[in-house]
Amino acid sequence: MKIVIQHSPSDAGRVAARQIASTLRLQQNGIIGLATGSSPQPLYEALAALVRAGEVSFASTRGFALDEYVGIDPDHPESYHSIIARDAIAPLGMDPRLVRVPSGSGSVEEVDEAAVEYEAAIREAGGVDVQILGIGANGHIGFNEPGSAADSVTRRVDLAPETIAANSRFFPSVADVPTQAVSQGLGTILSARAIVLVANGSEKAQAVRDALEGPIEASCPASFLREHDDVTFCLDEQAAALL
Ligand code: GLP
Numbered sequence: 743m744k745i746v747i748q749h750s751p752s753d754a755g756r757v758a759a760r761q762i763a764s765t766l767r768l769q770q771n772g773i774i775g776l777a778t779g780s781s782p783q784p785l786y787e788a789l790a791a792l793v794r795a796g797e798v799s800f801a802s803t804r805g806f807a808l809d810e811y812v813g814i815d816p817d818h819p820e821s822y823h824s825i826i827a828r829d830a831i832a833p834l835g836m837d838p839r840l841v842r843v844p845s846g847s848g849s850v851e852e853v854d855e856a857a858v859e860y861e862a863a864i865r866e867a868g869g870v871d872v873q874i875l876g877i878g879a880n881g882h883i884g885f886n887e888p889g890s891a892a893d894s895v896t897r898r899v900d901l902a903p904e905t906i907a908a909n910s911r912f913f914p915s916v917a918d919v920p921t922q923a924v925s926q927g928l929g930t931i932l933s934a935r936a937i938v939l940v941a942n943g944s945e946k947a948q949a950v951r952d953a954l955e956g957p958i959e960a961s962c963p964a965s966f967l968r969e970h971d972d973v974t975f976c977l978d979e980q981a982a983a984l985l
Contacts (some may be wrong), residue, residue, distance in 0.1 A: 743967075744974040745954065747982040751942035755784030757937050758874075758976040762789065763798040765872040765936050773804045775873030775931070777884075778825045782874050784908070785976075790833035800834040805841035805961045806864050808875075808931070811920035812846040812853055812898060820912045821846075825894060844896060844924040853898055857924050861896035873934035877941050880904050881949045881962035885925035889958040892966045894927030928966055936972040939964070941981040950977060951984040 748754040762785075766772040792798045816823035823843045832837050842863065845856040864870065875883050880902060886894065887902040901909075901921055910916040931937070937966045941950050953964035954975065967973045 743954075745833050745876075745972060745982075745985075746976045747979060747985075748976070749979055751784045751841060751978045754940060754942065754976040754978045755782075755786075756788040757892055758785045758819070758974070759788035761938055761974055761976075762872050762874070763792050766800075766803060767798060768834045768871050769871050771802050771804065773806065773867055773869070774800070775870040775875075775926075775934055776805045776807045776826055776830045777874045777876050778807070778809070778822050778829065779876040781876035781946075783829060785874065785938075785940050786829050786833055793833075793835055794897050795966070796832070800836045802834060803834075803840065804867060805830065805836060806860075806867075806870060806926075807841070807843040809848040809923050809925040810844040812922035812924060813920050814846055816843075816847060835942050837869055844926070846920070846922075846924050850898070853924060857896045861926075861930060864926075870934035871932060872936045872938060874965075875931070875937060875939040875967075877939060877946055877949050877953065878905060879908060879949055881952050881964045883928070883931060883939075883964050885923040886928050886931075886963045888961050888963060890928050890960060890963050892932070892960070892969075893929040895930055896924065896926050899923055912951060928963055932970050936974075937967060937970055938974050938976060939967065940976045942978045944980040944983060946981045947964070947984045950975070950981050954985060
């Protein structure tokens with residue numbers, strides 16, 4: 743476990759970007775795990791700068807996103823299909839045909855079948871080389887809310903009320919926020935060969951402390967990351983304030 747604390751989110755993003763670039767440079771056709779949210783944005787910007795400088799290329803890198811809302815049109819601007827296209831695929835110059843996002847569309851049976859197939863696709867691809875993560879204020883990673891099992895796989899999940907409230911800022915009202923998602927499981931995430939978590943801002947400070955210094959248990963899903971042997975937390979000073 744490595745913990746890097748930087749003054750600002752952009753400094754933390756640059757450190758995280760260098761780490762990811764050096765991991766992927768070692769792979770011919772690497773596989774990156776992509777996260778949505780405000781936390782990874784400075785990281786994607788820093789990776790885009792490395793691409794422009796010719797230091798790394800994602801043109802043949804495969805990608806698997808962590809999660810997607812259930813019941814949202816993939817073309818909705820707040821779907822994770824749209825956000826991954828906007829925040830990761832475009833700035834990093836990825837080939838959209840090589841990037842997958844879980845499906846949250848169709849009947850319940852179709853969503854559940856697609857989740858099983860998604861989990862299998864990650865394994866068949868050989869697993870993720872480096873996984874990017876943010877963290878929810880309640881300690882969730884992906885959409886693995888408190889109570890998620892350490893060996894969980896990609897599946898349909900209920901969103902916690904605090905997650906629905908937090909994500910309502912992206913929708914016209916709280917009633918418009920999907921109440922379910924499809925998320926890679928904690929077991930899926932922990933099977934990545936390396937993990938880089940980024941967290942910024944004081945609203946993440948308690949979750950970061952619980953993840954790093956609290957008990958390793960399902961009440962803080964991110965605490966299970968301490969059982970992985972190649973995890974880096976890249977934090978700004980505010981997110982690290984309670985350590
Ligand atoms: C979202 C996502 C997570 C993300 C978290 C924090 O609901 N499912 O992957 O890490 O919540 O988001 P943000 O970085 O915008 O605070």
